[in-house]
Amino acid sequence: MAAPMAQLCVNLLPKRLGLMSQHINCSCVFFSSSSPLRQPKPLKHVVNYQRTRAEVARALRRKQNFLHHEMVDKHRASPLQSGTAQISEESGEGAPREYRYVMPEFLPNPDFQYRDKVLEKMERRDMLRRRAVIDIPEFYVGSIMAVTVSDPYSPGKTNRFVGICIDRGGRGLKAYFVLRNVVDGLGVEVMYEMYNPTVHSIQVLRLEKRLDDQLYYLRNAPLEHSTFSFDTQPVNLPRDAPVPVNTTKVKLNPKPWEYRWERFNLKGIEPLPLTAKMERGIKEHAKPWEEYDLMLKYRQTVNEDEERSIMTEVFQENSRIEGERKSSRAVLRRKK
């Protein structure tokens, strides 16, 4: 079918133009089995899917001092490599799916530029070692917690603070959480690093969740919402009970606010009285398409297979630590 069409093109074209097109682009010349002669390129505009020479050169430029992370892993596993041990993949009983919400700080940075298998493994090992020394319990944003740290400026050299967890973040050894409380009529927020050696104990007084991921709006709410007694007694949930969700709706103070809370789509606050200007701002800054942006989700989360292998390792190690802790407690009870 292509050959007669090409023939037709040749007949229609003036001779000189056909020659010119041959000169311009020799790589895209048609060949047909029926006619051994070179056929000129048709006049129709053809989209050039091939990149320009400069683009190709840029893509092929050897980064002289830089290796892709897959290439590094390939070299580590190469039979020609000697002297360095390889990290082993964990197998066995897998972690439950919701484990990523219990210990989110174990998931690495999803940006591939900053990922390295060996470094992540070493960091996890350090974190689990610290977890074997102090008990870092399961907690969420909205839980009431008590933290004891060593403090050189307090008379007893330790300081205990009680408050509501309003934020949780960071990855690896840099993981942190923020507690908020009211002391002498003044709102106080303290950020604690979870793996800091000055932390003596982390205790969850009331395990519960809130409707939002961050509770910074409590700064602009009446102080009664963030006031918690330092003598609060811990409340134990029954075993295997789901974590309760506190559906309290907070009524914010009138403006001025720290941020424009009406733009944050918060669920834990009562409906705000909106002016026309505020509504305009909401409409301007809304990003409704992000809900359907699959690539955005892909970039912001770790691959599911990798997550499973990481969480399996953490789950197994953590259950081993808890088993040891239980047996040591039993030994102590027997001694008493």
Place this chain on the structure above:
Amino acid sequence: MKKRNKSTHSCQSCVYKINMASKSVVTLGVRPLSHSFLGSASASVYLGSNSVCLQQVRHRRFPKFVVRPSTRRPWHVRKWTEKRDESLDTSNENFIKEVIVDKYAGAVSSPLKDGPWERNPYMRETRRAGVLALKLGTLMHWKKDGTPFTVTVLQVLDNHVINYVPPEVYATYPSHNPHQGLRFGLQVVGSLSCDPRQFSKPYNNLFLKAGVPPKRWLTRFLVTPDAAIQPGTALDVNHFKIGDYVDTQGRTRDYGFQGVIKRWGMKGMPKSHGTTKSERKMGSTGGGGDKDGIWKGKHMPGMMGNHLRTMYGLKICRINTRYNLLYLAGVGVPGLPHTFIRVSDTVLPRKQRSEEQMSQVSMPTWFPEDAEEDSLPEELFSEDVFQFTEPSLQLEAEES
């Protein structure tokens, strides 16, 4: 500018830096004599101060960075080849891979052909070879008093010594700096073993002497002859000890072509009040009168990054001997993660080894025979670094 150039000689590339730190107005330009002369048999006789002619170069400022020529060095061999045998099927391919592994796995573990070289004690003047490491990233650590600090983690992966060039031969090389005289020889170190079929034949021939598989990356260190290492020796993280200070050198992140705001931190121009299309431009390029014209070294848009940079004097605070990891206290190691980094003993005079440390240095490098009878511990820590197996920090209450 015109006046300043009059006193300089025509060959700018021959101006050697004498004092990097000073920005003095007057510096010395040093012009080495011809390379053919250096290649003669009597080169070592003349390699004193006689071999250079001293000429004053006035008002020369050192460049921010050296733009290296894009042409290949004449003494470098061609590295990569695209030749591939297309007729091989899968079984043949696997067989060839097995042969390659058999050939090199035996060669690396076999005793070296000639006897081991003599091992000298470590002196103040000694300069040892370094290693080629991969930068992995940064972590957070704490000291024993609770102070946080950041560590940079490097992995020493698959390092071998490829070649040693004694000072007399190195003096005949065009890259030799005549100021160093006969003090240093060259130690070539390579990292990351590869399939030899992807390299050219002259490149593969570089590794015949050492008997190791061809390496992806080669570098060379200047070493004093008493610290020379025999080709074929494997280098690993035990080359360094806890508490040593090291210099790390590598290429910075490649930003490509950037404007003046990102490249030089200029302020740009106001966004409104009549300004158009000049928010990120550089503004004036200079004054008039006696100082007119655009001076050399004027900050302008251009290629940013991918420069060779050195971070001096980072302390080794933790070592993992199983995975060959170096933990350096501090940040500033150039480049993104998985950048090649040259790690060597520091040149900073205030951070040299103490007498006690000097007796513990492994010279010229660490050999597996040096290990004590019980095997090496997997992890080594500096004294002031908090280990995560320790209990939390307890402060003693003051008695009052």
